[in-house]
Ligand SMILES: Nc1nc2c(ncn2[C@@H]2O[C@H](COP(=O)(O)OP(=O)(O)O)[C@@H](O)[C@H]2O)c(=O)[nH]1
């Protein structure tokens with residue numbers, strides 16, 4: 001069985017990536033190949049990484065409040081590149097409850113708010129991959 | 135999409151197909167060998183630059199800047215960046231993209247991160263195939279960043295046309311290790327972090343080591359660089375191109391690539407034999423008979439290898 005490949009990206013301009021790093025390590029310890037891109041990624045950079053790295057999951061952690069703009073932009077670009085249908089696109093961070101339905105409508109499959117454990121996130125990924133692992 | 139369709143689209147320059155084909159090959163999925171055979175006529179077109187040196191010396195940052203310079207000059211560039219896979223969890227964090235901000239959204243640059251996935255050297259088993267695929271996709275140059283520890287330097291020499299060794303001041307014992315064994319493998323040196331104290335001293339030490347040998351056909355240059363600002367990167371690229379020119383005279387590049395093909399064939403055969411040996415060992419796992427000696431048992435197993443199953 002091949003490993004799950006996950007892109008952990010940090011869009012937006014805020015300077016904290018502690019949460020993203022914790023997530024990256026948890027994914028690695030769960031046996032995944034984690035492509036970690038670091039801070040301040042543009043939607044274009046995230047999309048190119050998703051295409052070139054052929055990932056199963058794009059996990060974006062965001063704190064800056066620009067989620068309503070940045071996350072749907074990534075979805076739109078991924079559709080343009082033809083990779084959206086095969087990729088699980090996830091968001092996490094401090095995101096107001098009322099924005100969550102709107103983000104899901106825009107194509108983010110799931111939003112994980114600060115209460116979620118890494119175990120729950122990993123479980124969710126394993127159960128919702130869009131491609132098989134054979 | 136079928137493997138042959140992926141191969142056809144990769145040859146036509148389709149980025150997504152190229153990416154899929156790399157995964158198929160890395161995972162040794164059904165039909166991957168057929169796809170590799172189909173792209174083979176274009177597998178050798180790219181010029182391969184190996185980037186090695188101790189962790190933290192600035193390989194990724196320098197690779198980013200070299201790729202940017204090449205891409206700005208109108209070239210299509212591939213980057214393969216290898217990081218270690220944990221032998222326990224089989225997971226990995228592939229973090230070289232963090233330092234590749236100058237080219238990570240460039241449509242003319244294709245970056246692929248790979249885990250070593252059990253390979254002991256500084257490259258992964260699938261590296262040679264990935265280079266072939268990126269070449270077929272249309273890359274003019276491919277930069278391969280190794281893990282940068284232990285024996286990885288040997289692997290990279292067998293894989294790259296030009297090998298760049300990146301050093302930096304303040305890495306201590308690593309320099310000693312490099313001096314002890316692998317001076318001979320680098321075609322070009324960079325002493326990166328030239329903005330820091332000790333860079334000149336490191337440059338002199340390396341030059342002094344190189345001076346020990348008198349009979350150089352191509353004596354490596356030792357270039358000071360500051361990868362973070364791009365200082366010295368144009369000069370370094372010039373050094374790499376000088377080595378390329380050197381190889382292109384008198385059939386040296388062809389000879390090097392013939393040697394590379396031999397290594398690749400040897401690796402493929404060894405890998406397949408190895409797998410068969412593991413199968414036989416698995417059958418044997420139940421055997422706890424301490425009374426039998428390992429010599430006659432291995433002879434017995436060798437007779438069972440069965441060439442049709444390799
Ligand atoms: N001062 C200084 N730091 C640098 C330079 N180049 C890279 N670095 C830093 O050195 C660290 C390691 O760089 P990286 O490219 O990841 O090294 P690698 O492990 O060899 O790939 C990072 O924090 C870089 O920002 C440089 O020219 N000068």
Ligand SMILES: [Mg+2]
Nearest residue numbers: 193194230279
């Ligand atoms: Mg690196």
